Amino acid sequence: xxxxxxxxxxxxxxxxxxxxxxxxxxxLMTVVNYSVQESFGDNAxxxxxxxxxxxxxxxxxxxxxxxRQLFFTxxxxxxxxxxxxxxxxxxxxxxGWVPVCxxxxxxxxxxxxxxxxxxxxxxxxxxxxxxxxxxxxxxxxYNFTRQPEDAWFxxxxxxxxxxxxxxxxxxxxxxxxxxxxxxxxxxxxxAGAWAIFRHIQLPKMKRVLxxxxxxxxxxxxxxxxxxxxxxxxxxxxxxTLLSIDLVKIALGQFDLGPAAAMSLxxxxxxxxxxxxxxxxxxxxxxx
Amino acid sequence: MRRxxxxxxxxxxxxLMLPIYWLLNMSFKNTNEILGSFTxxxxxxxxxxxxxxxxxPTWYMGYVNSIIYVVINxxxxxxxxxxxxxxxSRYRFLGDKHLFFWLLxxxxxxxxxxxxxxxxxxxxVGLFDTHLAIALAHTLFNIPLAVxxxxxxxxxxxxxxxxxxxxDGYSFLRFFTRIFMPTIAAGIGxxxxxxxxxxxxxxxxxxxxxxxxxxxxxxxxTRTASTSGYELGLLAAAGVLTIIPGxxxxxxxxxxxxxxxxxxxx
Amino acid sequence: xxKIILDDLRHSYVANPVSDADWALKQLDIAWDDGGAYAxxxxxGCGKTTLxxxxxxxxxxxxxxxxxxxxxVTDLAPDQRHIAQVFQFPVVxxxxxxxxxxxxxxxxxxxAEAVVDTRVRTIADMLDxxxxxxxxxSGLTADGKQKISLGRGxxxxxxxxxxxxxxxxxxxxxxxxxxxxxxxxxxxRVGATMIYVTHDQTEALTFADQxxxxxxxxxxQIGTPVDxxxxxxxxxxxxxxxxxxxxxxxxxxxxxxxxxGGCAIETANGAAWSAGAGSADRPGGLExxxxxxxxxFAEDGVPxxxxxxxxxxxxxxxxxxxxxxxxxxxxxxGQPIPTESAHLAFDRNQARxxxxxxxxxxxxxx
Numbered sequence: 001x002x003x004x005x006x007x008x009x010x011x012x013x014x015x016x017x018x019x020x021x022x023x024x025x026x027x028l029m030t031v032v033n034y035s036v037q038e039s040f041g042d043n044a045x046x047x048x049x050x051x052x053x054x055x056x057x058x059x060x061x062x063x064x065x066x067x068r069q070l071f072f073t074x075x076x077x078x079x080x081x082x083x084x085x086x087x088x089x090x091x092x093x094x095x096g097w098v099p100v101c102x103x104x105x106x107x108x109x110x111x112x113x114x115x116x117x118x119x120x121x122x123x124x125x126x127x128x129x130x131x132x133x134x135x136x137x138x139x140x141x142y143n144f145t146r147q148p149e150d151a152w153f154x155x156x157x158x159x160x161x162x163x164x165x166x167x168x169x170x171x172x173x174x175x176x177x178x179x180x181x182x183x184x185x186x187x188x189x190x191a192g193a194w195a196i197f198r199h200i201q202l203p204k205m206k207r208v209l210x211x212x213x214x215x216x217x218x219x220x221x222x223x224x225x226x227x228x229x230x231x232x233x234x235x236x237x238x239x240t241l242l243s244i245d246l247v248k249i250a251l252g253q254f255d256l257g258p259a260a261a262m263s264l265x266x267x268x269x270x271x272x273x274x275x276x277x278x279x280x281x282x283x284x285x286x287x
Numbered sequence: 288m289r290r291x292x293x294x295x296x297x298x299x300x301x302x303l304m305l306p307i308y309w310l311l312n313m314s315f316k317n318t319n320e321i322l323g324s325f326t327x328x329x330x331x332x333x334x335x336x337x338x339x340x341x342x343x344p345t346w347y348m349g350y351v352n353s354i355i356y357v358v359i360n361x362x363x364x365x366x367x368x369x370x371x372x373x374x375x376s377r378y379r380f381l382g383d384k385h386l387f388f389w390l391l392x393x394x395x396x397x398x399x400x401x402x403x404x405x406x407x408x409x410x411x412v413g414l415f416d417t418h419l420a421i422a423l424a425h426t427l428f429n430i431p432l433a434v435x436x437x438x439x440x441x442x443x444x445x446x447x448x449x450x451x452x453x454x455d456g457y458s459f460l461r462f463f464t465r466i467f468m469p470t471i472a473a474g475i476g477x478x479x480x481x482x483x484x485x486x487x488x489x490x491x492x493x494x495x496x497x498x499x500x501x502x503x504x505x506x507x508x509t510r511t512a513s514t515s516g517y518e519l520g521l522l523a524a525a526g527v528l529t530i531i532p533g534x535x536x537x538x539x540x541x542x543x544x545x546x547x548x549x550x551x552x553x
Numbered sequence: 554x555x556k557i558i559l560d561d562l563r564h565s566y567v568a569n570p571v572s573d574a575d576w577a578l579k580q581l582d583i584a585w586d587d588g589g590a591y592a593x594x595x596x597x598g599c600g601k602t603t604l605x606x607x608x609x610x611x612x613x614x615x616x617x618x619x620x621x622x623x624x625x626v627t628d629l630a631p632d633q634r635h636i637a638q639v640f641q642f643p644v645v646x647x648x649x650x651x652x653x654x655x656x657x658x659x660x661x662x663x664x665a666e667a668v669v670d671t672r673v674r675t676i677a678d679m680l681d682x683x684x685x686x687x688x689x690x691s692g693l694t695a696d697g698k699q700k701i702s703l704g705r706g707x708x709x710x711x712x713x714x715x716x717x718x719x720x721x722x723x724x725x726x727x728x729x730x731x732x733x734x735x736x737x738x739x740x741x742r743v744g745a746t747m748i749y750v751t752h753d754q755t756e757a758l759t760f761a762d763q764x765x766x767x768x769x770x771x772x773x774q775i776g777t778p779v780d781x782x783x784x785x786x787x788x789x790x791x792x793x794x795x796x797x798x799x800x801x802x803x804x805x806x807x808x809x810x811x812x813x814g815g816c817a818i819e820t821a822n823g824a825a826w827s828a829g830a831g832s833a834d835r836p837g838g839l840e841x842x843x844x845x846x847x848x849x850f851a852e853d854g855v856p857x858x859x860x861x862x863x864x865x866x867x868x869x870x871x872x873x874x875x876x877x878x879x880x881x882x883x884x885x886x887g888q889p890i891p892t893e894s895a896h897l898a899f900d901r902n903q904a905r906x907x908x909x910x911x912x913x914x915x916x917x918x919x
Contacts, residue, residue: 003378003379004379005379005380006378006379006380007381009377009378010380010381012370012373013371013374013386015370015371016367016368016371017386019363019367019423019426019427019430020390020427020431023393023401023423024427026408027401027404030407030408031404087295090293090295091293101296103534103537105296105299105300105303106537107303107533107537109484109533110484110487110488110532110533110534111488111529111533112488112489112505113488113489113490113505114490114505114508114509115508115529115530118509118522119306119307119310119526122309122313122519122522123306128519129309130309131306133325161303161306182644184611184638185640187630188637188638189657189661189705190632190661190662191657191661192661199648199657203647218395221397222396222399224398242397242399243399244399246397246399247491251402251403251406256403259403264400267397270395270396271392
């Protein structure tokens, strides 16, 4: 589209900027403010420079939380994206069953996150939950409230259950946009299923897949509610990811300084990684 | 061999339905049966959990509150996003690419980072514990998404449409409401769907910004869970009821689901 | 290269076809010679794409057989029939280079790389693609991409027939004729049987040796472009071909004398018509067809009033009115055109009587 240069367009954008700035800039300024100050109670604040940042960046607690977070994000990306794509590929391109399937698959995406956590909590309880009871019945010694590996297993399973559908829906949208003629030409050219995937389906899905990966990446870094309701970060702190740790410090201990510093570091990490993804995506579009 | 291909989505859907079925199962049992035995369907089928929710104001007001702020948020987000998306789609202006990116970064922001600052901000402006507070707080995430989606759809409409309307004598407002908006109706639907979806499911901010008056259903549920007398049946029933609005919404936009998830750009 | 026969072919997209309207292809018996250039011409919805897909194997016909060189291929998949197809919009593998695109069909069949190289370069040369061989296919213009599609079909040496499904649809108008000439040139060089589906009569008439005109799932006429122009078997062919198309006027035949309104007209086949001849069960709708090219102004003949004159460069289209009908004729530049009332004379050899759309045979059926 040929866009004309028009500075008056700013008027159209103003309401958005106002609202978002109100919500973003003022709180962020507050956060920045707190992050460089130290308080000794009674609203007395003193400049502390980069002290909090150093403290956080050096604390093993932060490193552990970050490490767990990265592990979590990697795991779910590695599972959800290929799984979502496979499911999308195996869905029929046309037909009456398709809308039904899509509706059922979309359901987990619309359940409030605390209900997701509560649902899985009940589902996985070792004595009265269907999953927990079945696993124990099959011989596994399963208790997600006590054993870290079980907690991780349940956490990842829950996230896969919750979000894979997003990848499926996006990938499927990309797939159905491929005109039949491509498949017909491939048939005439004698291409096998793998060649069709590699040369036709994958390239056409690239755009939506980038969006899917970007969204999942960002949201997995922000995961809080379901996790909190499912394990609360436990047992112990074995599933304490970044956001849980932050909320503990901020709303739990009201340690404003460290909380603010951690917030900024946390935000910056996401920004950096997302910027990388976003640039890759824009570069793809220009090609 | 080809039939087996469809086995995968089938198994996946069964997997998705299992926890929901279990929740349903629980919601129709009384606490004794839940804690006492393990049954795949209720031996003593009871509706008392649902009755409690429908009759106890602390429960059903939770739903009402949630619906209120979600609707306010959706309307607000889409309304301000429309002109902005139009600007991004049709014009180049100073700082437009940076502005767009800045908007998207807010979508990426972790809610946890904003929990405390929002608490202080909204208390300071006297909006604590109101529906408006949550609705406004959620716009931080929903507006960027709405702008992104709407811009995608708008870019698919050729500029010639606008120019023809101006030549025909339409004012900008009339053109926008009478001609343009119906053209991108699908996009508006998708944007509204995503706004609804995000606002309905978000809990952290909704809980942080409310105390009693505007408490969303999600907060009430977690409060119940932590009190003694872990009433699983009640909790399950409340959970089932939160799934219903979502199911409704999906049903209404089912035709746009596949298209819409492509954000209008595929 | 193959001789293609369509035997009693019928196709319906509906599971249990009942009425005529359920059949996309009503009944076809066609034989195409080896190495010929054919066009399937017809308006949208006439069934030409269906027919094309049946020949290529992408669609299995409800009834009938497709035979290549005496061999029944009705049950064979497309890649077993040795055909090539160029689609309406360019189908290229975006991520591969032009070279790899052209090599793709050969590599899929396990051809040796050295042979692949020779073939690809030969075809690229034929299509003027040699300069772009190392570029990514997605970077080419629409006509370049269509050439790649075509190239993928030509690169295989065992191709029986190459089919084109309205391939010039997305090409820029000023490039269309270029590509058209290229196709004709290729046909002469390669000698493969080519079937070209289109709704554009110019494309069909310039490309093909023989044109199959279709309407509503049926073949209306098969013939050379000249045949179709000078001897349309059906009113539809008269309408569709020629610009402007044939004039069709209701008429009556009385004792061998054809009349429109009150005027008597001499025709090529009017004398052969007799009421009830071969059409006892179909109530007759008699029409007179004559092309604008074969009408001229005269001292007397059909009385008309001139309503409009359109200048199209080398000649003028004059629209006239006869009673409540419109008649068009062509007048070459320079000739005088009456302004108000005039008379038209019809070239008797080119005026024909049609019954129910079909031309009345010049010799009555014995």
